[in-house]
Amino acid sequence: MARRNPLDKLLDAPLDREILRLAGPTLAALVAEPLFLLVDTALVGHLGAAPLAGLGIASVVLQTAVGILVFLAYATTPAVARRLGAGDRRGAVRAGIDGMWLALAVGALLLMAGLLAGPGAVGLFGAGADVATSAVTYLTISVWGLPPMLLVLAATGLMRGLQDTRTPLLIVGIGFAANAVLNAVFIYGFGWGIAGSAIGTVIAQWGMAALFVVQVLRAARAAGAAVWPGLAGVTVAAASGGWLLLRTVSLRLAMVATVFVGSLLGVAELATLQVALAVFSLLAFVLDALAIAGQAMVGHGLGAAQPDRVRAIARRLILFGTLAGVGLGAVVAALSPLLGFVFTDDADVRLALVPVALLMALGIPLAGFVFVLDGVLIGAGDGRYLALSGIINVAIYLPLLWLASVSGSLVELWAAFGFGYIGARALTLGLRVGGSRWLTAGTAVIS
Secondary structure, three states: OOOHHHEEEEEEEEHHHHHHHHHHHHHHHHHHHHHHHHHHHHHHHHOOOOHHHHHHHHHHHHHHHHHHHHHHHHHHHHHHHHHHHHOOOHHHEEEEEEEHHHHHHHHHHHHHHHHHHHHHHHHHOOOOOOHHHHHHHHHHHHHHHHHHHHHHHHHHHHHHHOOOOHHHHHHHHHHHHHHHHHHHHHHHHOOOOOHHHHHHHHHHHHHHHHHHHHHHHHHHHHHHOOOOOOOHHHHHHHOOOOHHHHHHHHHHHHHHHHHHHHHHHHHHHHHHHHHHHHHHHHHHHHHHHHHOOOOOHHHHHOOOOOOOHHHHHHHHHHHHHHHHHHHHHHHHHHOOOOOHHHHOHHHHHHHHHHHHHHHHHHHHHHHHHHHHHHHHHHHOOHHHHHHHHHHHHHHHHHHHHHHHHHOOOHHHHHHHHHHHHHHHHHHHHHHHHHHOEEEEEEEEOOO
16 A cells, blocks of 8 residues: 555645635735735836835835734734624625725825825935935825725735635736736836836726725625625724734834834845845745634634634644745745845845845744734734734834844844844744633624
């Protein structure tokens, strides 16, 4: 008799197959999202170091705005999944629609704030005039894509909560393809430079939002759910995401502080950091595929009052996340001498990127552990703990950042981020999941 492949045994359990069923399409959809930034980085990078550094500043401002409001997806997924697990599909769809209306309202406010405060935000980084000009150009155009981007986040949360990860994959894939083509045409075909990159991305974002709205209307019709906004539902959606908002603010504060320290090190160092963060963002989204599968499955399991199943989900996710981190780290290490040639013609940036990439490769398994546990607790609705522990993590990280700024070393900066900050998150999340206070059954999230 032929010996059985160990991988077959690993994937025997129905639980593992369900994780992979949700995580597979989610992975492809999530990878497409940071690829928007990677495409922008690669195309703009060949315009010179100053536009690339400017893109780095503008990107961190935009990602901070969108990243802070990612709770629109992360709060929607468990809320929808819990109702679905309890057998209330109509209520599940309605909860997601309330989240979408909230996203649209917040997006409109964020657009106005971006137009008014965008140039001032760029000025806070203290970059040179040529870098600041590129950053302001990209930022003031890109803010027009914030309302559809937030709408996409909320609609994606609704679909994932309904255990549908294929629809977001299809829509985001179309958006990525459109973004790549439009950017190439506008930047080099029309000669619009960094402004062309921003215009192409905004058009792609509005197109994705339109496609999601069509799909949500179909789901609402099938479930018999109302599509007009209800004040009570929108208020509940906002309240349930409050702790997740604070949690995300702590994450973005850490990222902004990292880029700020990078801007103090010099133009070449900041440009290198932008490339490194773009690569790390791609890897994070790959690992988040497991985390988001965990959000949907944990929420569904707690809604169905199955805590033992939820614990089993958490254990499998930890295993898969760590193994995925090891594999991704090996890939980054192997490609480290070549990454710089993809993103820039600047020799200094290419040289500086190699040691940073190798250090990144060593830390990816730890990041895999962190991201899946984050997904488990978000799925459980444990927003309060995530928020408060996030503040603690930043408090640990800031002194490490100060030491990196004093040393003037980009390698030390990445070590502070990849091992100091991510390590602090691993400790606080691991302690929580090791207990049982996050295992609360029912249709309402515990936060």
